[in-house]
Amino acid sequence: MNVTIDKHSGYCFGVEFAIQMAEDELAHQSTLYCLGDIVHNRMEVERLHALGLRIIDREQLGTLHDCKVLIRAHGEPPETYQLALENNLELIDASCPVVLKLQNRVKHAFDATTRQDGQIVLYGQPGHAEVTGLNGQTGNRAIIVMNEEDLSQIDFTRPVTLFSQTTKSTAGFYRMKQLMEERIQAAGGSLEAFDANDSICRQVSNREPALRRFAIEHDIIIFVSGRKSSNGKALFSVVNQTNPRSYFVENEQELDETWFEGAHSVGICGATSTPMWLMQRVADRISAVPEAAV
Template sequence: MNVSIDKNSGYCFGVEYAIQMAEDELGNSAELYCLGDIVHNRMEVERLHQQGLRVIDREQLGALHDCKVLIRAHGEPPETYELALRNNLTLIDASCPVVLKLQNRVKHAFDASQRQDGQIVIYGQPGHAEVAGLTGQTGNRAIIVMNEADLDQVDFTRPVTLFSQTTKSTAGFYHMKQLIEERIAAAGGTVESFDANDSICRQVSNREPQLRKFAVEHDVIVFVSGRKSSNGKALFSVVNQTNPRSYFVENEQELSEAWFEGAQSVGICGATSTPMWLMQRVADRIQEIGAAVPA
């Protein structure tokens, strides 16, 4: 049984940058705080914990003084930086440049919308760290939508400016854009009052066609990702639609021998938050299974 890892899978630039910053800082100190999981992958979080990275939540952040805290790639709202100044915290800011640019765009769009009685709408996952950072640019007044029902929060007689969480599905964004256009028309408005901004990271969106091609090249696909990863859920959906013999796992312990019966070729791929070392560990385990499973 042939087993191969998708060369286009694994960390995006933003995640790789954040982890490198964490490792560099831990090389000089025994302990470093991180506001939230540095990456939505339990295995990688555990690896870095062994090196001294301590994950904290917002309540714990408020109790910290005179120490260093890592800001992960997802970015943070303005109030996090204000708290850091009050508590004399040194921030190791590993916010992804793509996310920072989007935060700036959202802030400028919000300021402009205030003069026009408009609304900022963000296509994204409620509660996601990146979305929290984006809505923070609007004083938490942005409307977050994930599906058509969420659009009931929007007043379509007023101007609408749409952005997307950087890791959402491109198809999902354009579907949401179409739904908003239909709602505006039904409310008697015009498309001139609607500004749709495709703010999805191209390093993420470009993986969709690459994954479709990879998925059809193999009998079985094993997609490796943390279950909390928004990007992982979106990309697995792409893979599963292309190849129904696709399976989602967090690590090699979740593999089932039955998945590989009759398979000649197995492809391994993952999210932008999936480390290459973990995909390799899964590949090694599948090789062991392949030696015991009849082709």
């Protein structure tokens, strides 16, 4: 049985940069705090915990003084930086440049649309760290939508500016855009007052067609990702639609030997938050499956 790891899978630049910054800091100190999971992958979080990375939440951040705190790739709202100043915290800022640029775009759009009695709409997952940071640029006044039911929050007779969380599905964004255009027309609003911005990271969106091709090439697909990863859920959906014999696992212990019955080739791929070492571990476990089992 041939086992192949997708060469295009694995960390995106932003996640790789954040983890490298954490490892560099921990090479010189025994403990480093990180606001939220550095990456939505339990296995990697556990590996870094062994090196001294300690995950904290926002409430715990308020109790810290005179120490270093890592800001992960997802970015943070302005109040986090204000709190750091007040508590004399040294921030190791690993915010992804793509996210920082989007935060700036959202801030400028909010300032402009406020003067026109407009609304900022974010297509993203409520409570997701990146969405929290983006919403912070609007004073937490953005409207967050995930599905068609959420559109009831929007007044379609007023101007609307739409942005997307960088890790959302491209198809999902354009479906939401279409639904909003239909609502605007039904409400008698003007499409000229609708500004839709495809702000999905191209490192994410470009993986979708590559994953479809990869999924077609193999009998079985094993998709490796943390279950909290928004990007992982989106990309697995792409893979599963292309190849029904696709399975989502968090690590090699979740593999089931019966999945590989009759298979000649297995493809292993993952999210932008999946480390290559974990996909290799899954590949090694599959390669060890007895021939009788397949």
